[in-house]
Structures are given as C-alpha cells and as structure tokens.
Amino acid sequence: MKFLIPTMLFIVTSLSLVTKTYSTPYGEFGLTFFKAATGAKGVSLDWTVSKQRDCEGYIIERTVDGIEFDSIGFEPSHGDSDLPSHYQFTDTNPLSVLSYYRLGRVDIDGWIEYSELVVVLAPTPRGLLDVMPHSTTGRNLKLCADGHLNETVNLTLMSLQGTTIWQKTIKIADDRCRMPLSIDPLPEDGVYIFRIVNSHEVNTTRIIIEN
Structure with missing residues (x-):
C-alpha cells in the first residue's frame, strides 16, 4: 500500500x-x-x-x-x-x-x-471525564469532569511502558474544565498516558508534555 x-x-x-x-x-x-x-x-x-x-x-x-x-x-x-x-x-x-x-x-x-x-x-450521556489540554507544559493541566460533581477519582500519569510517574486521589469540586492539576515533579518532555478512574469507569488518554 x-x-x-x-x-x-x-x-x-x-x-x-x-x-x-x-x-x-x-x-x-x-x-x-x-x-x-x-x-x-x-x-x-x-x-x-x-x-x-x-x-x-x-x-x-x-x-x-x-x-x-x-x-x-x-x-x-x-x-x-x-x-x-x-x-x-x-x-x-x-x-x-x-x-x-x-x-x-x-x-x-x-x-x-x-x-x-x-x-x-463528543461527550457521553454521563458527560466528559478527561484532562485538558492534550498538548501541555504540564503546568496548565485541568480536569474536565462534566456530570461527575462530588465524585472521587484516582488520577495517574504513566509512561508508555506503564510505569507510574505521578498519582493522586481527589474529590471533584468543579465539574467544568476548571480544576487545576499540579504534577510535581514534572517529567521529561515526551508522550505519556493519563488515567482517570472512578467507581464505574476507567478513562485513559495520551498527553504530550513539552516544557
């Protein structure tokens, strides 16, 4: 081809x-x-x-x-x-x-x-559960959690090989794309997997970090 x-x-x-x-x-x-x-x-x-x-x-x-x-x-x-x-x-x-x-x-x-x-x-009927933007310095990440107010979620940043780099559990206090996420220490530039887990679903997305 x-x-x-x-x-x-x-x-x-x-x-x-x-x-x-x-x-x-x-x-x-x-x-x-x-x-x-x-x-x-x-x-x-x-x-x-x-x-x-x-x-x-x-x-x-x-x-x-x-x-x-x-x-x-x-x-x-x-x-x-x-x-x-x-x-x-x-x-x-x-x-x-x-x-x-x-x-x-x-x-x-x-x-x-x-x-x-x-x-x-294209959000699902329950609403969006994601992190934005997908291309970032790592300092301006925000959690988007439309329809998930007051839920507890586990957040994990992983390498493409599955190694955990950063992890945190939070309660969603703002269900719009306004909840800032502070990743410390910041990883090196590259492509990573960001995973969001709550009581009934697992969402993963790739993000590009460019410091």
Whole structure:
C-alpha cells in the first residue's frame, strides 16, 4: 500500500469543532470542504471534493493523539466527475474525549492521500471525564469532569511502558474544565498516558508534555 501524507500535522487543543474550507482544492485529493460536528446519532463528517478521477473511495480514520489512527469506515466513490461531489459519514460510536478525524482518498492503483485533521468533542450521556489540554507544559493541566460533581477519582500519569510517574486521589469540586492539576515533579518532555478512574469507569488518554 502506498501513502501520501500531508507534511503539516495540526495539533488542536480547542474544544470547538473545526471546519476546513479551501480556496483552492487540497492536493490531488481535490478536497474543498471538510467538517466534523456532533449530532443525535454521533459525530457527522461532511466533505466535498471539486472533481474525481480514478478514485475508489475514502477511508475515515480517527485518533486521540495524532499518532495512532483507527480506521472506522469507508465511503465508496461516486464515480468520475468534473462536478463537485459531497459525502457524509456518521461515527455512531464516538469517543468521549477530544477526537481528531481525517480522510484517506484511495485511488484505483492503491495510493492513499490523507487530508488534514478536523477535531470535535463528543461527550457521553454521563458527560466528559478527561484532562485538558492534550498538548501541555504540564503546568496548565485541568480536569474536565462534566456530570461527575462530588465524585472521587484516582488520577495517574504513566509512561508508555506503564510505569507510574505521578498519582493522586481527589474529590471533584468543579465539574467544568476548571480544576487545576499540579504534577510535581514534572517529567521529561515526551508522550505519556493519563488515567482517570472512578467507581464505574476507567478513562485513559495520551498527553504530550513539552516544557
């Protein structure tokens, strides 16, 4: 399998959805519009291409860290056309954390060209239980615990090998993204696993620490 990947990776820490609109079609992809938004059935992805030639279809991929991607679906091509084509895909089982989506355009020879990323927050019915931002100095981390007021949670920062670096048990006093977390001592720059455990669920996410 052959790949064409964008040279720039956008790491987004905003909680708002991102819409990519291009004044000129994006690469060989021909992408002119790409949006992710939450809805009653999950996360809806909409995109438009200016024209199509020799396209088999589009792979939809999802990630929480911009490093490891999971393929969650495929939309077949509408066929060769010189006119714009619009596509829609719904992630019916979205993650309850900030998630990034990208498209992979697959041509008839097996080449895959990837789009840039769009980002959306899709909380579960119980609400969000996460730490923000996912890219941080380690000094500005905040616990997001929508719907979990007065619950007790165990917090653990681990290396990718599973070694515990920092651990703390707290009671949630503010269920918005306002509870500051002080990690002392700060670990070296790198990618880490942050785990949040309460009485009925375990949430893990990757964070990037850059001092």
